[in-house]
Amino acid sequence: MLRWLRRGLALDGLYRGDVLSVFRVNWLYVLIGVEFLLSDFIEGFRRAFSGLSSVLVVTHSNADPDAVASAVIALRVLEHLGSRGCVGVPEGPSKVSRALLERLSVGLELCSDNTFYEGCVVVDSSNPVQLGSFKDPCLSARVRALVDHHEVGLLHEMMSLKLVDTRATSTTELMVMVAEGVGLKLDGRVATLAMAGIVYDSRRFQEVGPYTFRVASTLLDWGCDYDLALKSLVVERSEAEELSRRVATLKALSRLRVEKTCHDLLVAVTHIGSHESDVARTLVNLGADVAVVLAEREGRARASVRVSGRALEKGVKASTIAGYIAVKHKGEGGGHEAVAMAHIQLEEDVEKVVDSIARSLPGKISRICQEIAATNN
Numbered sequence: 001m002l003r004w005l006r007r008g009l010a011l012d013g014l015y016r017g018d019v020l021s022v023f024r025v026n027w028l029y030v031l032i033g034v035e036f037l038l039s040d041f042i043e044g045f046r047r048a049f050s051g052l053s054s055v056l057v058v059t060h061s062n063a064d065p066d067a068v069a070s071a072v073i074a075l076r077v078l079e080h081l082g083s084r085g086c087v088g089v090p091e092g093p094s095k096v097s098r099a100l101l102e103r104l105s106v107g108l109e110l111c112s113d114n115t116f117y118e119g120c121v122v123v124d125s126s127n128p129v130q131l132g133s134f135k136d137p138c139l140s141a142r143v144r145a146l147v148d149h150h151e152v153g154l155l156h157e158m159m160s161l162k163l164v165d166t167r168a169t170s171t172t173e174l175m176v177m178v179a180e181g182v183g184l185k186l187d188g189r190v191a192t193l194a195m196a197g198i199v200y201d202s203r204r205f206q207e208v209g210p211y212t213f214r215v216a217s218t219l220l221d222w223g224c225d226y227d228l229a230l231k232s233l234v235v236e237r238s239e240a241e242e243l244s245r246r247v248a249t250l251k252a253l254s255r256l257r258v259e260k261t262c263h264d265l266l267v268a269v270t271h272i273g274s275h276e277s278d279v280a281r282t283l284v285n286l287g288a289d290v291a292v293v294l295a296e297r298e299g300r301a302r303a304s305v306r307v308s309g310r311a312l313e314k315g316v317k318a319s320t321i322a323g324y325i326a327v328k329h330k331g332e333g334g335g336h337e338a339v340a341m342a343h344i345q346l347e348e349d350v351e352k353v354v355d356s357i358a359r360s361l362p363g364k365i366s367r368i369c370q371e372i373a374a375t376n377n
């Protein structure tokens with residue numbers, strides 16, 4: 001009965017082993033609902049994070065607007081609870097995030113990565129490798145919390161308090177609910193930043209979850225400037241950047257390996273020095289169903305993974321592919337259903353790694369298709 005219930009609810013998306021839990025998730029919780037789980041997290045967070053003298057709030061490297069907005073809200077929540085916090089952004093915020101913070105005049109109080117912190121809050125990340133030089137200071141903190149909307153990764157086991165819900169379109173949505181839960185109303189500027197975080201991760205509300213519109217409405221009530229949020233996300237590329245992106249795309253195409261699997265799914269694997277996410281997106285737009293683009297970074301590589309709607313319909317998720325590549329190449333991988341990333345070791349020439357991925361991936365994908373087809377029959 002329990003197994004049946006869990007399975008049924010997993011399909012509904014209501015119960016997930018990863019939903020969150022301070023305590024063990026059991027089916028009673030499921031019946032009471034996610035709101036109860038959220039209030040559990042908030043209760044635990046309030047207890048663990050009140051009155052701390054130093055809390056590190058970490059985002060993933062090259063933090064996007066969702067990560068930055070989540071971090072800023074986390075700082076406000078900590079302040080509200082009488083704690084002092086600062087933000088650690090490995091490799092700094094992304095270009096869009098830097099422009100956004102500047103336009104909204106929101107400053108980030110930055111943390112150092114060689115100090116001891118009493119507490120650590122990780123936002124919008126699922127794997128320790130994403131925390132860069134802030135990994136050790138975070139994992140050695142006495143109290144640790146994770147707020148995230150990616151598929152469960154290695155960080156999950158390392159944190160005592162978790163609010164992980166893959167149904168949230170953005171981590172910002174979860175953080176706004178936490179702010180509400182501790183009785184904090186964000187000021188207009190931070191509410192605008194939060195809206196920008198949601199707009200960015202939902203691709204302007206093209207992908208929404210059960211919390212997206214409710215949270216957006218709360219932000220409007222709190223005085224968010226929606227026009228400003230939209231405008232602040234637009235970053236014009238300089239001519240030089242646009243040229244470098246075009247060169248990267250064409251070079252990546254010239255090195256492309258294409259394989260077919262599951263009857264009509266096309267797997268495209270290549271490598272490039274930079275712009276790997278742009279190139280992966282372009283490959284899917286050009287007709288690839290699973291695009292893997294490697295970019296070499298000092299003996300390691302980042303593999304940007306994207307899948308098409310056709311691949312998703314057959315049960316092939318980008319996060320699964322990233323996880324598979326990570327396991328095969330001693331790394332860590334994670335992300336979302338359609339977009340994911342693996343950080344791997346480069347033990348041989350990048351071209352050989354591209355070759356090995358192009359050879360092994362079609363088999364893995366074919367097994368996924370067969371399993372899904374078998375469960376559907």
Ligand SMILES: [Mn+2]
Pocket residue numbers: 066067124149169170171201
């Ligand atoms: Mn996010």
